[in-house]
Amino acid sequence: MNYFSSDFKLGILGGGQLGKMLLTETRKFDIQTYVLDPSDEAPCKIGSNKFFKGSLMDFDTVYNFGKQVDVLTFEIELVNIEALEKLESEGIKVYPSPKTLRLIQNKGTQKDFYTTNNIPTAAYKRFENVTALKTAVANNEIALPFVWKSTEGGYDGNGVKVIRNSDSFNGLPDVQCIAETMIPFKNELAVIVTRTPSGEIKTYPVVEMEFHPEANQVEYVICPARIDDAVAENARAIALKVSEHFNHVGLLAVEMFQTEDDRILVNEVAPRPHNSGHYSIEASYTSQFEQHLRAILDLPLGNTDSKVAGIMVNLVGEEGYSGNVIYENIEKILGQDGVTPHIYGKKETRPFRKMGHVTIVNQDIAEARRVAQEVKSTIRVISQ
Structure with a gap:
């Protein structure tokens, strides 16, 4: 065609x-x-x-x-x-197919899928609602603390909360959910896998994600991840296994935990371009967006290698600001070498809303991380 x-x-x-x-x-x-x-x-x-x-x-x-x-x-x-x-x-x-989406759309179904296919993941229990979960906690069937996740509708840190005591339940919607064992981990990692209808498969390098402690949103994505080669190889192998079992077409972003003893546990997946791959626009030979397009049209996949080290900084709305957006100090970061802002085109900002991102590229990953921190502390997403 x-x-x-x-x-x-x-x-x-x-x-x-x-x-x-x-x-x-x-x-x-x-x-x-x-x-x-x-x-x-x-x-x-x-x-x-x-x-x-x-x-x-x-x-x-x-x-x-x-x-x-x-x-x-x-x-x-x-x-x-x-x-x-x-x-x-x-x-x-x-693409991806409705069959793939059905397995992924509900987080409880997704977790069951990992268990059925012997894909390593954190221990969990499913509940029809928060009321049933509270009963299980009261009967000592669930140990505190744990991670509560709504099975449907969660995104960008919404629908996820650490439950440390009975007060933590305040404000939670009484919906279907899972209680997941808290995992002591060194790093949160991600691997993007691309697959065509003809069966060609490629993976992007492992990236490392640093999260905002309050909003539970990614603040930085670092490529390559600062981990041992053996851990990176294992992460890519597990991502390929996940991709094989989902048998998807297009991109599949596989989010993972690297535990204290260097095991890899799958957290969740997204069957589309993903925040963890934004760095690829400037840093990779083929961006994740071009690769997704190539995959769903069954065209030859592009080179997933990085040309340089890349770090992405998410630009989110500052706390205390809602209304017509202003990108304060954006001209200052535009004057820095290897710094590229992407503005998403959302006219209204609100606290923690994703409004854009900035990519920093450099041959030296440590220098890229230093500049990323500088960028993060310079630009502010506020309102008029």
């Missing part, structure tokens, strides 16, 4: 920053791209060939959108799976 400068149409469910960065690649290759998003102010609106406003969870909206395209992908997992299944049954190529 001719994808380039043709009548071929690619559909993207979700018009956020991931879709916006994917559109950079579709425009580079002159591939017609349609986008569906519930917001009239979605970042993707200005970059797509056609933009449609509508709910990603409404069957008819997703189905009718999907009937207009040749290949359908998504930048967010919260989409109507039944509509995707019907589209697939009618010949529309959906």
